[in-house]
Amino acid sequence: MKLTSYGAAEEVTGSCHLIETSNHKVLFDCGLIQGRRKDELRNHDPFPFNPAELDAVVLSHAHIDHCGRLPMLIDQGFTGKIHCHDATADLVQILLKDSANLNARDVEYRNRKRKRAGKPLLTPLYNQEDVENTLDKLAPMQYLTSVKVAPGVSIKLYDAGHILGSAMVEITLVEDDETRTVVFSGDLGHRGSPILRDFSCLQKADLVLMESTYGNRLHRDWSETVKEVQEIASALSSTRGNILIPAFSVGRSQMILYTMARYFKEWDLERWKIFLDSPMAIRACEVYLKHTALYDEQAAAFYKKNGPLLSMPNLTFSQTADQSRAINAMQTGAIVIAGSGMCTGGRIIHHLKHNLWRADAHVIIAGYQAHGTLGRKLVDGKKTVKIWGEKIVVRATIHTVGGLSAHADQQGMMDWYASFEDTPPVLLVHGEVKAMQVLADRLTSELGARARAAQPGKSTDLLALDKFGR
Structure with missing residues (x-):
């Protein structure tokens, strides 16, 4: 053996x-x-x-x-x-x-x-x-x-x-x-x-x-992470512009949607149009919604009281490329969750190209960013980045949230x-x-x-x- x-x-x-x-x-x-x-x-x-x-x-x-x-x-x-x-x-x-x-x-x-x-x-x-x-x-x-x-x-x-x-x-x-x-x-x-x-x-x-x-x-405690996100949400409660959240399609995207649904009223999320702009994340959501028996006690209680974990009245699943492009026409009022988590590809790149140069835009980095990635450059405070060879000035506010591993x-x-x-x-x-x-x-x-x-x-x-x- x-x-x-x-x-x-x-x-x-x-x-x-x-x-x-x-x-x-x-x-x-x-x-x-x-x-x-x-x-x-x-x-x-x-x-x-x-x-x-x-x-x-x-x-x-x-x-x-x-x-x-x-x-x-x-x-x-x-x-x-x-x-x-x-x-x-x-x-x-x-x-x-x-x-x-x-x-x-x-x-x-x-x-x-x-x-x-x-x-x-x-x-x-x-x-x-x-x-x-x-x-x-x-x-x-x-x-x-x-x-x-x-x-x-x-x-x-x-x-x-x-x-x-x-x-x-x-x-x-x-x-x-x-x-x-x-x-x-x-x-x-x-x-x-x-x-x-x-x-x-x-x-x-x-x-x-x-x-x-x-x-x-060692990771930050979950309660501290939720408090950190609460502070960001409070700071953005009166802001204009768009909020971009790069996220991995399986696990992280579902975690973010569920957390937003739980704190929907406390974080004043009804004033936003929320988009999950990732076909793979959308398919993964269907799997998460199917296997309700695997939820923890808190999620199970939420499901029993409110129904599906990942539902919000202003949430749109963007399946097609045309639906994704339509989001880029919005200059204010959108929260966009899109892959990839480290900004190395996927639809988030298009949204960053259309929003990073806007002073009223915000990017919430919700995970580890490897060296050399666009996400890491944003976390490190780079004033300009290149997207598909084009130089983009970074005027958006970059927020980093620890403890989401x-x-x-x-x-x-x-x-x-x-x-x-x-x-x-x-x-x-x-x-x-x-x-x-x-x-x-x-x-x-x-x-x-x-x-x-x-x-x-x-x-x-x-x-x-x-x-x-x-």
Whole structure:
């Protein structure tokens, strides 16, 4: 029995972890590698294992860095089932189809340049037919239900509180007279976040495979975040102009809409025309509205009293390009929620181009902005930015809101691990090396854990865990 991390080992994205017994193999996640161009080119590499030998895949959640290479896995020979929560199956359909479209457009753009330069043309990672073949293999399941995925191998999913349907995976392996239980955290959610329940806590494991995205950071408390947004809303209560909110399509957009619906009267939102201008976010909203049983206590009470969480009388879903362009004709009175979250593409770019130069416009940045992105330049206070080669003066007021991360912070991860009995050894994944090391040191010094970062391609012997870390 062994566990090998082939992705998200000493890096954040590309989740891919292989569990093996003598005769069976199960894969945790199969995600896209994201980041720098040279990193993304690794998505074209063959898998370092034979997909045809896999019995099953278990998917923790629908984010593309966890599911984005599934069509390639099938193209290279995988014929089994992809086990995931029912809500994850619904969201995967949306994200994989969008991923195929984005990749096709990116390859088409790059190939125009490569053709002129006499370079070999690129091939898309996969197409819509590949996505449909992938969706046919989804095997939806519920939390707390045990499913046998191969002889001697069973899984159970628990709520991870990250996005709708996100799960931590408990896998139990039985071979000869040996039994081992491995718990994969998936992406742990930020406790107290709107709509979703807090992550579940488990007690038993022989090995914990644990994410570490924010292993060296603490988030602001949710109550403080709501207070911060309240202050911004009060400041804007008498303003004119438009308000732009860049947001990720799955998770963040729904969180923002629900929070606005909850505080609709307190924040004087009836005076605005509110637009969700993202076809993918609109489709994701339908999934969030479908799975009411997954709501936390507060969201469930809101739903019982008011109906659908994401409804407001002045909310418009902008599906088409013409509907999106019509918003740009508005010089005042619009709140526009649009992708992408870091202002790297999507419809928000058009709205920024039409509003950034207006002194009465406002931009609310509601998430982390990576270095080099347009969103980061706005947060850093750049006086001018370039959009499609055009220089735009930034006269709009830029507001930044902290504490909206969908990931657990360092203390959340510490508390989750502390629930396990007998301090099982910990392999850290899904984090930058610095974050992993900080978290490993704290797990060791405060909780007595044997913790280390998983190394790419290096296996951990599940029958020799007494030697782990030695």
